[in-house]
Amino acid sequence: MDVQRIPAREGNYNLKDYEKTRQNFSWDEVKKNFSWNETGKVNMAYEAVDRHAADPNKKDRVALYYSSPDREEEVTFGQLSKQSNKFANVLKKYDVKKGDRVFLFMQRSPEFYNAFFGILKLGAIAGPLFEAFMEQAVRDRLQDSEASVLITTPDLLYRVPQEDLPDLKKIILVGDHNESSDKYIDYKKEMAEASAELAIEWVDLEDGMLIHYTSGSTGKPKGVYHVHNAMIQHYATAKWVLDLKDNDVYWCTADPGWVTGTSYGIFAPWLLGVSNVVRGGRFTPDDWYGTLAKYKVTVWYTAPTALRKLVSAGEEAVKRHDLSSLRHLMSVGEPLNPEVVSWGLKAFDLRIHDTWWMTETGAQLIVNFPSQEIRPGSMGKPIPGIEATIVDNEGNELPPNQMGNLAIKEGWPAMMRTIWNRPEKFESYFINGWYVSGDSAYKDEDGYFWFQGRLDDVINTSGERVGPFEVESKLIEHDAVAEAGVIGKPDPERGEIIKAFITLNDGYEKSDELLEDIRQFVKTGLAGHAAPREMEIRDSIPKTRSGKIMRRLLKSWELGLPTGDTSTLEE
Numbered sequence: 001m002d003v004q005r006i007p008a009r010e011g012n013y014n015l016k017d018y019e020k021t022r023q024n025f026s027w028d029e030v031k032k033n034f035s036w037n038e039t040g041k042v043n044m045a046y047e048a049v050d051r052h053a054a055d056p057n058k059k060d061r062v063a064l065y066y067s068s069p070d071r072e073e074e075v076t077f078g079q080l081s082k083q084s085n086k087f088a089n090v091l092k093k094y095d096v097k098k099g100d101r102v103f104l105f106m107q108r109s110p111e112f113y114n115a116f117f118g119i120l121k122l123g124a125i126a127g128p129l130f131e132a133f134m135e136q137a138v139r140d141r142l143q144d145s146e147a148s149v150l151i152t153t154p155d156l157l158y159r160v161p162q163e164d165l166p167d168l169k170k171i172i173l174v175g176d177h178n179e180s181s182d183k184y185i186d187y188k189k190e191m192a193e194a195s196a197e198l199a200i201e202w203v204d205l206e207d208g209m210l211i212h213y214t215s216g217s218t219g220k221p222k223g224v225y226h227v228h229n230a231m232i233q234h235y236a237t238a239k240w241v242l243d244l245k246d247n248d249v250y251w252c253t254a255d256p257g258w259v260t261g262t263s264y265g266i267f268a269p270w271l272l273g274v275s276n277v278v279r280g281g282r283f284t285p286d287d288w289y290g291t292l293a294k295y296k297v298t299v300w301y302t303a304p305t306a307l308r309k310l311v312s313a314g315e316e317a318v319k320r321h322d323l324s325s326l327r328h329l330m331s332v333g334e335p336l337n338p339e340v341v342s343w344g345l346k347a348f349d350l351r352i353h354d355t356w357w358m359t360e361t362g363a364q365l366i367v368n369f370p371s372q373e374i375r376p377g378s379m380g381k382p383i384p385g386i387e388a389t390i391v392d393n394e395g396n397e398l399p400p401n402q403m404g405n406l407a408i409k410e411g412w413p414a415m416m417r418t419i420w421n422r423p424e425k426f427e428s429y430f431i432n433g434w435y436v437s438g439d440s441a442y443k444d445e446d447g448y449f450w451f452q453g454r455l456d457d458v459i460n461t462s463g464e465r466v467g468p469f470e471v472e473s474k475l476i477e478h479d480a481v482a483e484a485g486v487i488g489k490p491d492p493e494r495g496e497i498i499k500a501f502i503t504l505n506d507g508y509e510k511s512d513e514l515l516e517d518i519r520q521f522v523k524t525g526l527a528g529h530a531a532p533r534e535m536e537i538r539d540s541i542p543k544t545r546s547g548k549i550m551r552r553l554l555k556s557w558e559l560g561l562p563t564g565d566t567s568t569l570e571e
């Protein structure tokens with residue numbers, strides 16, 4: 001088969017005639033699938049959970065197949081509805097109201113989902129934090145959001161710097177603990193006492209639902225603010241792109257600490273009432289294949305970094321498991337290598353569908369549909385309702401095959417509505433009515449988009465977005481480090497790895513032990529995935545005259561590329 005072009009396949013829904021669907025498309029038609037189209041009253045938790053619990057045909061369907069190395073559970077829509085009602089009542093008892101920020105900092109578990117929907121049912125705003133975050137990362141996010149309640153597990157409590165978090169009034173602990181102060185609430189005890197009856201808080205489509213923190217190239221992480229209206233696009237893409245049908249068993253491998261883990265690990269499948277697999281614990285090829293086989297997963301959404309590891313594990317590993325249920329595969333987060341797509345054809349006899357979007361966009365925008373030819377290496381085409389293009393730095397559209405900023409016409413349903421506490425940051429994403437993504441790409445004559453790289457200094461390591469500023473800030477907190485510049489260095493398995501250039505303070509000698517100590521300092525202070533894999537000690541770090549670290553120059557040196565314009569370099 002010509003792997004430059006992989007032919008279209010049967011897909012659901014009405015996208016076989018892509019151009020025609022686009023022309024006749026209106027988001028208002030999608031809205032007709034929701035009860036609020038008549039009532040005007042809305043809540044994501046109702047649409048994703050309660051309405052299935054109220055449906056005699058779906059109430060006892062398994063919503064969540066949860067497993068981790070030491071725990072296994074099945075939760076039906078009926079149970080999830082009741083448990084999240086209870087959790088909402090617990091929050092209510094402690095005075096949580098519409099618009100309050102309630103954060104979750106814990107591993108994936110059934111309790112996580114009860115709490116998550118409990119928060120939404122009160123009209124409060126959920127903030128899921130990745131469990132691997134260390135103290136600094138937790139502090140930045142809880143301070144910025146002014147969260148009043150945190151749900152966590154006792155083993156993670158030491159990473160919550162409570163003395164720095166004056167707004168944090170209550171901490172709900174999931175699991176056995178010995179805390180006695182009345183700041184702590186015991187999950188199990190309160191849930192046992194709480195009523196399962198709740199009058200859900202009906203909200204406006206534009207009311208806040210979720211904050212996901214993400215990194216830019218400068219400054220602290222940004223609180224990307226999403227509203228209930230996003231469900232329109234989650235619902236539509238669950239059909240068009242995830243290709244979900246009623247009896248599917250779906251698995252999205254992403255953690256809800258990242259946007260993929262909420263938009264497509266929670267909302268999209270459950271808006272359609274589809275059974276959803278959640279697997280906690282660490283990645284191994286056999287474990288993942290085992291999960292696919294055990295639950296007879298039909299639709300799978302994962303990331304290139306995991307797929308590359310599966311490729312390394314070889315086809316023998318695939319053959320050890322019965323994966324015959326699998327019918328649709330998707331990928332997101334980084335460029336999907338054409339070799340991985342070819343391997344997918346061989347190993348699974350399936351196409352891997354790349355999808356492109358961002359924390360800020362809230363949902364998929366440019367994708368490969370089942371009923372569309374795949375050109376390996378391309379992210380595909382915009383979904384109906386989305387206008388995408390390539391612009392120059394002034395916001396002018398560029399012709400096909402010319403590289404520039406990947407931009408989207410503003411105003412799609414799942415778009416972020418602001419950056420929490422930083423409206424000026426939000427405004428800075430837009431030029432001439434275009435949302436400018438920060439990615440460079442080009443569009444071919446047939447409308448396929450091809451990713452080229454990031455235009456800013458944001459690092460993508462194993463699909464995780466890391467801001468160099470955050471890592472640099474942590475590095476210079478170490479006693480030995482005077483200055484730091486951090487870049488992403490291309491890596492065949494991880495996409496990019498983090499490389500740090502540092503200068504040492506007087507009195508410190510270069511040694512392997514010192515470098516390892518500095519690495520551990522970032523790892524235990526910020527997050528494992530943010531720790532530099534490579535470090536280099538230099539006599540100085542290149543900076544502009546205004547003191548900005550010239551990461552671009554560090555990168556050119558590292559890669560042996562021409563250094564370009566260095567006129568702003570400090571003497």
Ligand code: WT7
Pocket residue numbers: 214259260331332333334335336354355356357358359360379437438439451453454460463464465
């Ligand atoms: C950045 C966004 C919401 C998706 C998970 C990541 C990169 C995303 C692709 C793709 C090449 C991709 C971009 C983007 N990215 N999808 N299909 N091909 N690159 O969300 O953490 O907000 O990161 O991930 O650079 O800007 P995120």
